Amino acid sequence: MARHANIATQSQASSIWGQTQSQPIENIVWGRLYGKNIKMNSIDLNADEFAAGRGETCNLMLTLDYLPEKILYRISKIHFTLKRENCDISNPVYIEDNSRNGTFINGERIGMNKTRILKNDDVISLCHPTNKAFVFKDLCPNEALGLPKEITSTYYVSRKLGSGACGLVRLVFDIRSCEQFAMKMVKKNLLSESNAISRNKQLNSNDPEKVLNEANIMKSLSHPCVIKMHDIIDKPDSVYMVLEFMKGGDLLNRIITNRNLSEPISKLFFYQMCHAVKYLHDKGISHRDLKPDNVLLESSNEETLLKVSDFGLSKFVQNDSVMKTLCGTPLYVAPEVLQTGGRGAYTKKVDIWSLGVVLFTCLSGTLPFSDDFGTPASEQIKHGRFRFSHPTWKKVSQRATTLIKEMLMVDPKKRPTVDDVLKSSWLKDNEMLRKAKALMQLNTMDIDEEDENFLQPPKKRARR
Incomplete structure (x- = not known):
């Protein structure tokens, strides 16, 4: 039989998982939100799902400590949700817009109850494109390095x-x-x-x-x-x-x-x-x-x-x-x-x-x-x-x-x-x-x- 190239599907995270087997999955930090025009430094992302909004059930409850009143009153109880299935770094990060007033990625509105993929250095704006609240940092290896802009601007490379x-x-x-x-x-x-x-x-x-x-x-x-x-x-x-x-x-x-x-x-x-x-x-x-x-x-x-x-x-x-x-x-x-x-x-x-x-x-x-x-x-x-x-x-x-x-x-x-x-x-x-x-x-x-x-x-x- 002719030599067959190895085509078995494999996770790029195998070595990382090997190093963290003794840790609970929830302790693995796969991403981070940095405050931009919001009064916070950063928050680690280490769960399958992360919600931000005015509601008390949110992982990040937005209050007057974070935002001025004129913006806060337009924030929904759950404004947006981030998801990374099983905290697996080979999976993409999804952001769902749960708000009526809008969640924007790099100035582009997602749309109520719609989802898109969040990439490293994406800017998240709340209620208006100019209200730039967060910068997302993906702490996982960047598989898109060296690829043309036509690819990286359209696709998340997994x-x-x-x-x-x-x-x-x-x-x-x-x-x-x-x-x-x-x-x-x-x-x-x-x-x-x-x-x-x-x-x-x-x-x-x-x-x-x-x-x-x-x-x-x-x-x-x-x-x-x-x-x-x-x-x-x-x-x-x-x-x-x-x-x-x-x-x-x-x-x-x-x-x-x-x-x-x-x-x-x-x-x-x-x-x-x-x-x-x-x-x-x-x-x-x-x-x-x-x-x-x-x-x-x-x-x-x-x-x-x-x-x-x-x-x-x-x-x-x-x-x-x-x-x-x-x-x-x-x-x-x-x-x-x-x-x-x-x-x-x-x-x-x-x-x-x-x-x-x-x-x-x-x-x-x-x-x-x-x-x-x-x-x-x-x-x-x-x-x-x-x-x-x-x-x-x-x-x-x-x-x-x-x-x-x-x-x-x-x-x-x-x-x-x-x-x-x-x-x-x-x-x-x-x-x-x-x-x-x-x-x-x-x-x-x-x-x-x-x-x-x-x-x-x-x-x-x-x-x-």
Whole structure:
């Protein structure tokens, strides 16, 4: 199995928690309010919830000792509430406006009974933007250091979700809507230096309007099995993609956790992937970097919706990342890409090859091509040499192995189109189709009613 980058979710606070295990949670100070135009120095925040207002139940009861009478009479019994779930420093701090006269963050009104995220050095004003009462200090590590202003002014950057050779993925929150996203950061300078000159010519000389147009095309895509791109920021050294957050992790992790996937689950996942690729192909987009890492799952349920991601990265990073020496080995890439050194013009058939490799991996938990097989993987790919030798193949139907053989044809002209794949006999499984329709929430799908009585043939081991 190819080396798998560690993508386990981890809290950036692990070392801090280790040092404070003997302390009660309520003693952990995670933030501080400093008085600005209010008669107080500071107050520590060390509980899940902190309320400020005129009411006696508030953690900070505002009186004439703190504010002049003309402002105090406009303060609500509970004016605003701060929340940090479980005092966990990997969670954002929320501020809820409980007042009729308003709570303002940096001059911007939150709105009664509405919530937004509070960030380090934010100024909290009461009743009017000019009544600047507090400055909030987040005592937790700043994960947004070094990120562009386009990111930090819009998003709260939280814990790491995963990492790989070309960058990492972080959980982010929209400051105003509090919506969760996954932000993928890809460093361009981690790519192969051999392509530096051509990359700079293509990226740095790009008309900004052209880059913006490409981003808008990707943001406009809408399909249940294609990850929704919320935002994309293209910088000279990095690309930042803000994507919908999928809580189920990626397909590679699911395969590794289970060693391999059953044929029914593999079929359900593969069918959804094919629909995603068909949608992209119909829009004139070739993915060019299909692999289990780039397939995200909605939930931890065995039967779940999946979404294909990273389909737009090749527009911003020269060629596809899988071709770069520092960004992984070309284990899922088509022979024609290897034969041209990643500089040729390919057809959409490169995605069909990759789909075949992904299906092979789902069903067996192994790769069809590997340096461990005696010859370089690249040579195996160029000649289309692979075997169904793992014991798990004994339980896989011949229709599945036949489809894999058809997709892994070295000559791209002999490979099926994605429409052909969707019409394959292996996918004529009405139970799977009904589940897929429910997961994808589509009203109409290409389900042939004549196949209601379709029966799988006896399962036997395919030979090559």
